[in-house]
Amino acid sequence: MRRTARLLTGTALTVAAAGLAAAPVYGQDAGSLEVFPSSVVPGAEVTVNTSACPADGTATGDAGALGAGTFTLAASAPEEEDEAIGRFRVPPSAQPGTYEIVARCADGRRIAGDLMVTLDAAREQVRPRGHVNTGVGGALGPDPVQTAAGVAALAVAAAGGTWLLHRRARGDGI
Template structure:
């Protein structure tokens, strides 16, 4: 039992020491390049940002993997990030591409961009009247629509009254 306790304690200390040795010396997630939107269709605009370069830093961006070439990331007021933009060429093929930003201080961060042929954005549905040539004899005027509904109601009531009389045997 005593030997098992030492083995478990020794393993726990080794794991803790390894975790401390690999922990970064700074706080925050400054090691990534955020890509928005992360999924885009060819011809779409992409914005990238990172806090890895510092509040007043700059970076050189490289989107040549997707065919967009280089772009610049400049300081912004957004959470002390550097931000840049590029346009995915219309000839881009579907796939996942690595986008790279190299800070003026030499630090390099990467992010992934997925190019698809179909948009994942919300579809826009048409609104209003569509001239199809079918129906719509009264038009969108509310007075005419109300008159049409009233005429249909009178016809339905009259038809019901006639069918009721016929069923009772009163004749027409």
């Protein structure tokens, strides 16, 4: 019984080791995809390039995680066959976040890079509106009618206080 267990364990380990040794190299990340600019706003154009694709330097890009679909990477000039360059536009409806952009070389090699989508400066800068509850003043709120009524009440109280102080100073009493 022990001999059978050892034989099965040894066979399983041998098969696993052989499977790892024969695993295709191109199924793993084999380089990087450079993304320019690395941080964009919705609607912007993005350029990606890589030198990880051998031979003719072409690749198929995929920005599907972002909603931009696929695009082609190719050598921009005959003397730059080792560098593939491609472009795509970020959809105006893209949500803020970090997205993985993937490209597959003609030989099946997978390369990836990250793109960060942010809101534009006008939407990021939120200006405060209304009054702030600080505990100092503002008891009547920002309504102009209520503010005028409060000022009138203070004026009547000041006039009444002045009249009472004047009567007391003359000796008329309260």
